[in-house]
Structure formats: structure tokens, C-alpha cells
Amino acid sequence: MTASLVVHGLAFAYPDGHQALYGVDLTVARGERVAVLGPNGAGKTTLVLHLNGILGGGRGTVAVAGLPVTKEHVREIRRRVGIVFQDPDDQLFMPTVREDVAFGPANLGLRGPELADRVHEALVQVGMAEYADRPPHHLSYGQRRRVAVATVLAMRPEILVLDEPSSNLDPASRRELADILLGLPITILMVTHDLPYALQLCPRSVILDDGVIVADGSTYDLLCDDATMTAHRLELPFGFDPRSAMSVAPAASPSFP
Amino acid sequence: MHVPDGFIDAPLSVVGGVIATVGVGVCLRGARRELDEKTAPLAGLVAAFVFALQMLNFPVALGTSGHLLGGTLAAVLVGPYTGALCVTVVLTVQALFFADGGTTALGINITTMAIVTTVVGYGIVVLLRALLPARPASVVPAAFVGALISVPASALAFVGFYALGGTTGLSLGGVLVAMVGVHVLVGIGEAVITALTVGSVVTVRPDLVYATRSYEQPLEIRHTEQAA
Amino acid sequence: MSAGHHHHLYLDRASLIHRLPPQCKIAAVVLFVTAVVTTPRGSWWPYAVYVLALGAVAAAGRVPAPTILRRMIIETPFVLFAVILPFASPGPKTDVLGLTLSATGLESAGILLAKGTLGVVASILLAATTQPRDLLLGLQRLHMPQLLVQIMTFMFRYIEVVLGEMNRMRVARESRGFDARHVGHLKVVAQSAGALFIRCYERGERVHLAMLSRGYTGRLPVFADARSSTGQWAMAALLPLVAVATTVAAWATL
Numbered sequence: 012m013t014a015s016l017v018v019h020g021l022a023f024a025y026p027d028g029h030q031a032l033y034g035v036d037l038t039v040a041r042g043e044r045v046a047v048l049g050p051n052g053a054g055k056t057t058l059v060l061h062l063n064g065i066l067g068g069g070r071g072t073v074a075v076a077g078l079p080v081t082k083e084h085v086r087e088i089r090r091r092v093g094i095v096f097q098d099p100d101d102q103l104f105m106p107t108v109r110e111d112v113a114f115g116p117a118n119l120g121l122r123g124p125e126l127a128d129r130v131h132e133a134l135v136q137v138g139m140a141e142y143a144d145r146p147p148h149h150l151s152y153g154q155r156r157r158v159a160v161a162t163v164l165a166m167r168p169e170i171l172v173l174d175e176p177s178s179n180l181d182p183a184s185r186r187e188l189a190d191i192l193l194g195l196p197i198t199i200l201m202v203t204h205d206l207p208y209a210l211q212l213c214p215r216s217v218i219l220d221d222g223v224i225v226a227d228g229s230t231y232d233l234l235c236d237d238a239t240m241t242a243h244r245l246e247l248p249f250g251f252d253p254r255s256a257m258s259v260a261p262a263a264s265p266s267f268p
Numbered sequence: 269m270h271v272p273d274g275f276i277d278a279p280l281s282v283v284g285g286v287i288a289t290v291g292v293g294v295c296l297r298g299a300r301r302e303l304d305e306k307t308a309p310l311a312g313l314v315a316a317f318v319f320a321l322q323m324l325n326f327p328v329a330l331g332t333s334g335h336l337l338g339g340t341l342a343a344v345l346v347g348p349y350t351g352a353l354c355v356t357v358v359l360t361v362q363a364l365f366f367a368d369g370g371t372t373a374l375g376i377n378i379t380t381m382a383i384v385t386t387v388v389g390y391g392i393v394v395l396l397r398a399l400l401p402a403r404p405a406s407v408v409p410a411a412f413v414g415a416l417i418s419v420p421a422s423a424l425a426f427v428g429f430y431a432l433g434g435t436t437g438l439s440l441g442g443v444l445v446a447m448v449g450v451h452v453l454v455g456i457g458e459a460v461i462t463a464l465t466v467g468s469v470v471t472v473r474p475d476l477v478y479a480t481r482s483y484e485q486p487l488e489i490r491h492t493e494q495a496a
Numbered sequence: 497m498s499a500g501h502h503h504h505l506y507l508d509r510a511s512l513i514h515r516l517p518p519q520c521k522i523a524a525v526v527l528f529v530t531a532v533v534t535t536p537r538g539s540w541w542p543y544a545v546y547v548l549a550l551g552a553v554a555a556a557g558r559v560p561a562p563t564i565l566r567r568m569i570i571e572t573p574f575v576l577f578a579v580i581l582p583f584a585s586p587g588p589k590t591d592v593l594g595l596t597l598s599a600t601g602l603e604s605a606g607i608l609l610a611k612g613t614l615g616v617v618a619s620i621l622l623a624a625t626t627q628p629r630d631l632l633l634g635l636q637r638l639h640m641p642q643l644l645v646q647i648m649t650f651m652f653r654y655i656e657v658v659l660g661e662m663n664r665m666r667v668a669r670e671s672r673g674f675d676a677r678h679v680g681h682l683k684v685v686a687q688s689a690g691a692l693f694i695r696c697y698e699r700g701e702r703v704h705l706a707m708l709s710r711g712y713t714g715r716l717p718v719f720a721d722a723r724s725s726t727g728q729w730a731m732a733a734l735l736p737l738v739a740v741a742t743t744v745a746a747w748a749t750l
């Protein structure tokens with residue numbers, strides 16, 4: 012079976028000359044959930060924007076389910092890879108929740124009842140169906156984040172990429188989002204600074220620092236590896252111990268699928 | 269300088285419409301080279317910016333006021349073809365939606381304020397950049413001069429339309445002196461704003477300035493020993 | 497879009513005119529104004545017909561007269577211009593209220609004001625009954641080139657960001673005792689313009705990336721089926737038909 016995502020030797024500089032990626036290698040198997048950890052400015056968002064061809068033109072290759080990310084495949088790639096941006100306000104721009112969720116599938120050519128079903132299904136998945144006719148900017152932050160996830164789920168992606176999904180969520184919304192993600196049978200790549208969240212959701216983690224992958228392994232092992240953690244400015248929240256956390260949350264066992 | 273409905277007679281409004289249609293057609297072909305999926309929002313921002321600039325009326329003399337045109341700024345930021353399209357979009361929205369400038373005078377307004385300004389302004393920028401040292405910052409003085417001259421040039425084009433199809437019976441000499449006089453002053457304001465805007469964008473985001481595009485540098489690859 | 501759909505020009509009403517497809521309304525406005533502009537010099541009665549016709553549209557669209565009058569302020573520059581005409585134009589003079597005025601100048605001023613004002617009011621009615629988003633759809637259906645539609649889409653999205661930021665900067669300046677009438681204000685505006693540009697761009701850039709990620713190709717998806725029926729076209733055609741008939745009659749009776 013081809014891997015869901017293969018990134019090979021990816022290097023990239025922004026137009027102002029600032030180089031952000033220095034040769035990233037990453038392979039993600041189908042159905043795997045992987046956390047991308049790393050300090051601010053490490054290049055995580057830059058990497059994410061390469062996964063569906065928003066950024067490109069540097070060195071190296073990205074392939075999604077065997078299909079290389081190039082200009083001629085960009086439509087298909089964007090159907091396969093759904094990206095939830097860090098700030099839901101960047102993601103939501105239509106007048107109502109319904110139209111916003113419909114935006115992606117409509118771009119894929121869906122119309123009429125088929126489109127309406129897609130929208131409804133995605134909103135039900137995130138528990139926001141009764142908000143369909145509200146304007147997104149009248150929702151709370153956590154609700155907007157959920158709608159942002161729905162806008163991407165409505166496109167039925169093969170890979171879901173989330174850029175810091177738990178930031179600014181209250182504990183209940185954070186847990187609800189985790190429940191949604193755990194229920195999805197698709198490949199998930201999650202950029203996060205929230206290490207307990209990574210441990211809960213992703214059996215595997217990679218650390219990106221200064222534009223390269225510096226560590227790749229089981230999330231549990233990485234979080235317990237103090238030397239690697241401090242070397243890359245990663246810190247567990249006060250009072251959080253992965254060892255005791257795993258004993259109460261056996262759902263995400265630190266093993267590879 | 270937005271020409272209202274009924275200011276220029278019908279035949280000449282049609283002439284203006286034809287010139288504008290041909291001009292916009294040329295720009296649409298040319299803009300395909302300048303625009304890609306990532307520069308489209310930049311063009312929209314430039315249009316919004318020009319829209320805002322055109323709302324800045326400032327007093328010139330004797331109770332008359334002038335407003336900025338933004339053609340040179342648009343051309344320098346997104347390229348001449350796209351720049352002309354940006355101003356065209358602004359004028360269309362103003363005419364249809366904001367009642368600023370006549371719907372039937374749209375052709376004339378596009379010709380004088382979108383096409384003449386970008387052609388003259390960007391033409392001067394290209395000329396001056398050939399004379400100035402070859403570095404991104406050179407675009408700033410070039411844009412200053414381009415903007416300075418583009419505004420009275422646009423006023424002159426307006427007077428040309430007026431000479432051929434004006435409906436108000438004012439003496440041509442008087443209109444010429446008043447329009448060009450006022451717009452020489454407006455041109456100074458336009459030049460200052462254009463140069464300062466281009467200057468600060470060139471410093472912070474040179475990649476957003478079309479007139480300075482050209483960046484290629486080798487990428488460095490780092491190899492790491494992966495832990496864990 | 498996020499900025500565009502709450503436009504202050506739009507009056508949220510349920511009316512016949514609001515429900516007309518945007519492409520019909522745009523075409524009607526353009527034809528109406530064209531008819532008005534071609535009214536021959538020397539006949540005045542057609543303007544009464546035009547005013548009545550626009551009045552009927554305003555009533556059907558439930559746009560109150562005070563709103564229209566308030567928005568007509570946009571005409572001020574050319575009203576001022578029209579006021580100079582009777583003084584500055586050559587030709588025979590007449591006496592009006594003790595002032596010596598040019599007769600042709602007076603006539604020109606009257607025509608200019610009448611035609612210009614009718615054009616302005618037609619646009620005001622269009623804007624009051626059509627959302628910017630629908631204006632875009634209308635222009636798209638009238639086959640405005642895709643590139644222009646795209647630039648306009650982004651322009652609507654950025655306008656309020658830009659104006660909002662400009663306003664914030666103005667408030668900040670004035671609260672520090674800065675006098676905007678002073679010529680020096682240009683300099684201050686200009687100095688902040690570059691920063692404003694970059695700030696606005698970076699805000700919009702991220703939204704655009706999110707749109708691209710969801711398969712946006714520059715064409716707005718059309719959800720509601722807003723195709724226009726023959727009946728709607730017929731209704732929208734009423735206004736320009738009245739105007740064209742009036743102009744033709746005016747030329748015929750000249």
C-alpha cells in the first residue's frame with residue numbers, strides 16, 4: 012500500500028530570502044495520526060502549506076497517496092488534503108456557516124441536494140448542525156474552530172492536517188474536538204504546542220526544529236526523553252507526567268498502528 | 269475628476285467606451301503573465317487601496333479639491349496591466365455602486381484615470397529605472413516621478429475629451445488651465461504618497477512589489493542525525 | 497465576503513426590487529442612465545418622467561427618500577462645478593435675481609445637474625437594494641471578464657479592512673491633537689500608508705490561502721440558483737423602457 016504522505020528533501024525559502032525549511036523528510040502511513048512538534052518559527056506552518064501545494068518552488072518533493080504535489084495535480088491534491096488553519100477567522104469568510112461549509116464541496120462541483128447533504132453531514136460530525144444559518148463571526152471561538160473543521164471534513168479529505176487545533180480552546184471544547192478527531196478513520200497530521208494533546212491523539216510524533224526533522228518516534232517515548240525535549244525548547248505543562256497520563260488514558264496506547 | 273453622466277456628449281462617451289474596452293482587453297491579456305493564484309488577492313488589496321486613496325480629497329485652491337488617482341502606485345505594485353485593471357475595477361464599483369462618476373462616462377473615466385495614469389506612470393518608472401542604479405530601492409524615486417507626471421497627464425486626457433465633446437460651453441483655455449493647474453498640485457500629493465508607500469513595502473516585503481521582482485537564491489540543505 | 501456582506505449601503509428589506517436578480521438590475525440601471533444622457537438639449541419635460549420612474553422604483557424597493565437625499569451628498573463636487581457655470585460661461589447674459597448670468601451657462605448647469613443627479617440616484621437605488629456579493633454575481637453573469645470579477649471580489653473583502661484601519665489611524669492622530677485640515681496631514685497619511693498596506697495584505701493573505709486550500713479557483717461558487725426568468729427581465733426592463741420611450745418622444749417632438 013502506498014503511504015498517505017511522503018515528503019522528501021523539502022527545502023524552501025520565502026520570497027524575502029528567509030529560508031524556513033532545510034530538507035524535510037517525512038513519511039506517514041495511511042490511517043496514521045502524527046503530531047508535528049517544535050518551537051515557534053521552526054517551519055511547521057511552512058511545511059503544512061507545502062502539503063497541498065500552496066507553497067512550492069523550492070527543492071524536494073511531496074506526494075499524497077502516490078500523487079506528486081505539482082501544479083497540474085493541485086486540484087486533486089486539494090481535494091485529498093484538508094487543512095484546518097490555525098486561526099478559524101482565516102478559514103471562515105462566507106456570510107453563514109452553511110455557505111462556508113459548502114464552499115469547498117461547491118468548488119469540487121457538488122450542487123443541490125448532494126451539496127446540502129454533505130454540508131449537513133459535516134456539521135453533524137462536529138455538533139454544529141443547529142448553527143447552520145448563523146454568521147460565523149457571531150459564534151464563540153470554540154464553535155468557530157469546530158465549523159472550521161467541518162469546512163474541511165465536508166470535502167471528505169484523505170488526509171486531515173490541523174495547525175494548532177487546540178490553541179485558545181476551553182478544556183471542554185478541547186476535549187470535544189479530540190473526540191471528533193479520534194472518531195475519524197483518516198490520516199491525521201497535527202501541528203501542536205499542546206503536548207498532552209499530542210499524547211492523547213497521536214501515537215507518533217516528529218519534532219521539527221530550524222527547518223529539519225530532528226526526532227521521529229512514539230509520542231510517549233519522545234515526551235519522556237528529557238534531553239531531546241530540552242534541546243528543542245519543548246516543555247511539558249506544569250504537573251503533567253506522560254507516565255501517569257498514559258495509565259489513565261489507555262485509549263491512545265503508545266504503539267504504532 | 270470623476271466625470272458624471274451628461275458631462276461629455278454621447279458620441280464621445282461612446283468613443284471613450286471603445287478606447288476603454290480595447291485598453292482593458294489588452295490589459296486582460298497582459299495580466300495573465302503578471303497574475304498567479306497568489307497575486308490575485310494582492311491585486312484586490314491594491315484596488316481597495318486605490319479606492320481608499322481616491323476618497324482622500326484634499327483642498328487645492330479657491331474651494332476646489334482634487335483626489336489622488338493611484339494608477340502609478342497600482343502599476344508599480346502589481347504590474348502595469350494588472351494595475352490598470354485594478355483601477356478599472358475601482359472606477360466600475362464607484363460608478364455602479366457609489367454613484368461616483370457616471371455609468372455612461374465609465375469609458376472616459378477608465379481611459380483617463382486607469383489607462384493614461386498607468387501607461388504614463390509606469391512608462392516613466394521603466395525609463396528611470398534604466399537610468400538609476402540597478403537595485404530595488406531605485407524604484408522609489410522612479411515611482412515618485414512617475415506618479416508626479418501621471419496625474420497632470422490624466423487631467424490633460426480629460427481636457428482632450430472635453431475639447432471634443434464637452435457639453436457645458438466653458439472656454440477650453442479656462443478648463444485647461446484649471447484642470448492641469450489643480451492636478452499639478454494633486455500630482456505632488458500623489459507622488460509623495462506613492463513614493464512613501466512603495467518605499468515602505470520595498471523595505472519590508474520586496475516580494476510584493478512587481479517592479480522589483482527578481483529573486484533567486486540557492487537553497488541550503490542540512491542533514492541531521494535523528495534521535496529517538 | 498467577511499467584510500462585504502455587511503455593507504452599509506445595503507438596506508435589508510424584503511421588496512420586489514431586492515428580489516430581482518442582480519444582473520437584471522445592473523442592466524436596467526445602465527440602460528436607464530444611457531437613455532437619460534441622450535435626452536436632447538432644450539426639452540425639460542422628460543426629466544419629470546425620469547424622476548417619477550425612479551420614484552416608483554424607490555417606492556417598490558422601499559428605499560426611503562431621506563436615505564436617498566442623504567447619499568446624494570456624493571454629488572457635491574459637480575454641483576459646485578455646475579454653480580460656477582452660469583458665471584463663467586460665455587454668450588448672452590440674462591438677469592436672475594439681480595445677478596448677471598450666462599443664459600447658455602444656466603441651461604448647461606441645469607442639464608448637467610439633472611442628468612448627473614438622475615445617474616447618481618439610479619446608482620444609489622442599485623446599491624440600496626443589492627448586496628455587494630450579488631453585484632459580483634450579477635457582473636459575473638453579465639460576462640464581465642473573470643479576472644476583473646476576481647479582483648473585485650478581493651477588493652470588496654479588503655475595502656472595509658483598509659477603511660477601518662485608516663479610520664483607526666485617523667482617530668489616533670486626531671486624539672493626539674493633529675489637525676487634518678493642515679497640508680501636513682498628507683505627510684502623516686503617506687507615512688502610515690505603507691504600514692497600512694502590509695498590515696492589510698498579511699491579513700487577507702491567510703484567508704486567501706485558506707480559500708485556495710478548499711479548492712477555490714477564482715470563481716465564486718453559486719449556491720442559490722439566481723438565474724433570471726423572463727418575467728424578472730420583463731419587470732426589470734420597465735424602468736429603461738419608460739426612459740427610452742421618453743427620450744425617443746423628446747427627440748421626436750423637438
Ligand SMILES: Nc1ncnc2c1ncn2[C@@H]1O[C@H](COP(=O)(O)OP(=O)(O)OP(=O)(O)O)[C@@H](O)[C@H]1O
Nearest residue numbers: 025026027029031050051052053054055056057058
Ligand atoms: N511570509 C513569510 N515571509 C518570510 N518569512 C516567513 C514568512 N512566514 C514565515 N516566515 C519565517 O519562516 C520561519 C518558519 O515560520 P513558520 O510559520 O513555518 O513557523 P512555525 O513553526 O509554524 O511557528 P509557530 O509555532 O510560531 O506557528 C520563521 O522564521 C518565520 O519568520
Ligand SMILES: [Mg+2]
Nearest residue numbers: 055056097174
Ligand atoms: Mg505556525
